[in-house]
Amino acid sequence: MDVMLELLDRDCIVAGLTDAARAGLSQLEVYPVLDSTNSYLLSKVHEDWPSGSVCLAEQQQAGRGRQGRSWLSPFAAGLAGSLLWRFPVSAAALSGLSLATGIAVARTLRQIGVTEVGLKWPNDVWWRGRKLGGILLESGGKAGAFYVVAGVGLNVALPKSQAIAIDQPWVDLAEILGVDRLSRNSLAALLISELIETFARFQHSGFTDLAAEWACFDRVAGQPVRLNLPNTPVIGTARGVDATGALLLETADGRITPYIGGEISLRIAR
Incomplete structure (x- = not known):
């Protein structure tokens, strides 16, 4: 199936945010190509970029997963982005944040009709046992001034010729939803909204309030x-x-x- 994909449009994405997310968004930057959205935001941490800074890229040339693994990111074939958040707490208080990020992603996918989305501890997004997306959190700082950059990658419509490089069972949204056009701008707006609202909630309540919801997605x-x-x-x-x-x-x-x-x-x- 040939899937027609729209390019990311900043204004369109901002217009699609929830009111709470729009209030929590500090800035949104969209690039055609970056090495990595996580690396880009990490480079801005010491420029005092605030919580709620988001970066999206049509293509990552050096996208990363956990433990140094590469993340395939063909141009406009997925959704790759990162969120910077600053926490006035110590690193120990952020235990479970990777799982909370997964919950935000799963909620987003359910909203667009992915009914069998699941999460594999600690940071893989699955559908029927195949990988649909991944999460990478990178952090630093000190007690009282800790920062986290949360990166999310989702397969939207991967070209089969390039996807042969993936070394595990995978799936994309085009196959799951069976559609020939997906609005990546709507998907980006939903995802950013869920991430910002989840991080704001986590900052006040931690993972405890989310543990029961994790169980609903736990595969x-x-x-x-x-x-x-x-x-x-x-x-x-x-x-x-x-x-x-x-x-x-x-x-x-x-x-x-x-x-x-x-x-x-x-x-x-x-």
Whole structure:
């Protein structure tokens, strides 16, 4: 199916924001090509760019996922963007923010009709076991002045000739929705609105209020999993997450241990 895609238009996106998101948006920049929207906003942190700064790019030439993985980003074939947020707290208070970001993405996808969207802890967006999108949070600062740049990448209509480079099962919105035209501007407005409203809520309440909603999207709970830790893998059964967003893993001896993000990677055991 040939999918017609519109180019991103800043004014159109701003017009589509919710009132709360428009109030929380400090600035929105849209570029044809960037190395990485995350890298771009990270370079602006020390220029005192405020919370609510958003950057979108039609194409990323060096898009990144977790643990240094590359993220395929053909021109106008996906949606790639990042949000800068400053938190007047310590890093420890932000546990679960990656999961909260995933919830914002899942809410967005449900609004456009993706009924079977799921989340794989801590930051993959799935549909029927295939990867639809990913999330990358990068942060820094000190207690009382901590910043986070949250990057989101979604597959909208990937050219099959380029998608062969993806090393795992994948899917895009064109296939899921079965349409030949997708409004990336409407999608961007919905996503930015959800991200800004979710981050504002998280700043006041943390992840505790979102844990129950995470369970609705969790596609790992109850599955046998393998956690590849820096020194040794751990095998067990996923039992959801706790109030901090840590993965709860039950091992063969019946003990349940929480594991927080960082460089932990998760693979569903086969």
